Amino acid sequence: MEKKSFLSIYAKSFNWAGFFLPKETYLKCSNLYDFCRTLDNIADDEGTINVKLRRFLNFKNNFINKEFQNSIIKNMWVLMDEYNISTKIVEDLFDGVESDIQNEIRLNSKKELLIYSYRVAGTVGLMMAKILNVTSSNSFKSAIDLGIAMQLTNISRDVIEDSKNKRFYIKHNFETIKETLATADLFYDSSFSSIKDIPLTLRFSILVARRVYRQIGRDIIKKQTIQKILQTILSIFDLVKLSLIKKHNHLRDKEHKLICEEINLNERF
Numbered sequence: 001m002e003k004k005s006f007l008s009i010y011a012k013s014f015n016w017a018g019f020f021l022p023k024e025t026y027l028k029c030s031n032l033y034d035f036c037r038t039l040d041n042i043a044d045d046e047g048t049i050n051v052k053l054r055r056f057l058n059f060k061n062n063f064i065n066k067e068f069q070n071s072i073i074k075n076m077w078v079l080m081d082e083y084n085i086s087t088k089i090v091e092d093l094f095d096g097v098e099s100d101i102q103n104e105i106r107l108n109s110k111k112e113l114l115i116y117s118y119r120v121a122g123t124v125g126l127m128m129a130k131i132l133n134v135t136s137s138n139s140f141k142s143a144i145d146l147g148i149a150m151q152l153t154n155i156s157r158d159v160i161e162d163s164k165n166k167r168f169y170i171k172h173n174f175e176t177i178k179e180t181l182a183t184a185d186l187f188y189d190s191s192f193s194s195i196k197d198i199p200l201t202l203r204f205s206i207l208v209a210r211r212v213y214r215q216i217g218r219d220i221i222k223k224q225t226i227q228k229i230l231q232t233i234l235s236i237f238d239l240v241k242l243s244l245i246k247k248h249n250h251l252r253d254k255e256h257k258l259i260c261e262e263i264n265l266n267e268r269f
Contacts, residue, residue, distance in 0.1 A: 017209035031075040043100040083130040096120035121151035142194035149187035190251040
């Protein structure tokens with residue numbers, strides 16, 4: 001029996017969007033997700049902090065030393081070599097996951113929230129953009145924005161569960177959740193026009209993922225559920241709209257400057 005990927009098990013929204021990718025591209029995106037999910041599971045699974053940290057450092061060391069007996073590590077290095085993915089991006093991801101391996105996590109500023117969101121999700125958006133053959137620096141910024149937007153959506157959705165696990169990325173009140181989702185909307189908007197740089201055959205899948213995931217945040221506010229199929233249909237209009245608009249300069253320069261105070265994003269492009 002064929003082993004299911006983590007993408008099909010854990011990420012139903014992304015797996016749905018992946019349905020619209022060519023099979024070869026989907027498999028590569030799935031390999032990327034397997035790597036990221038393996039890291040997430042180390043931080044999220046049961047166990048003491050010391051046990052989690054030991055597992056994390058062992059996996060990180062195996063990655064650095066290219067232990068290709070581990071197929072997840074091997075597949076990740078294949079992607080990095082094929083698409084010129086900087087090790088700095090992966091190091092940023094490791095830093096983000098490691099920051100989750102603590103007895104208590106508490107972010108105290110917008111800057112900390114943005115840097116955390118870049119590390120655990122903006123990095124993934126950036127690597128995805130490379131797999132989808134994006135080459136523009138401006139579009140790489142927008143790919144980071146989409147990853148950050150999705151992470152802010154996750155944080156807003158999971159605030160109760162996270163607080164039970166002593167993870168306080170944002171304050172546990174509805175007003176802060178609304179503010180966080182409003183920030184996410186800014187990043188979703190910023191991500192849109194540069195999707196035009198993705199090859200046409202790959203573009204629709206990202207539009208679907210963007211819409212489906214953005215709706216998660218809207219459902220939190222509206223207290224209602226909209227079917228994924230509706231967002232998929234609406235993504236057709238996005239595809240038409242995208243062909244009609246002119247590309248604009250990157251919109252989130254101010255927020256990127258906050259991230260760049262600690263992380264030189266230009267080195268990641």
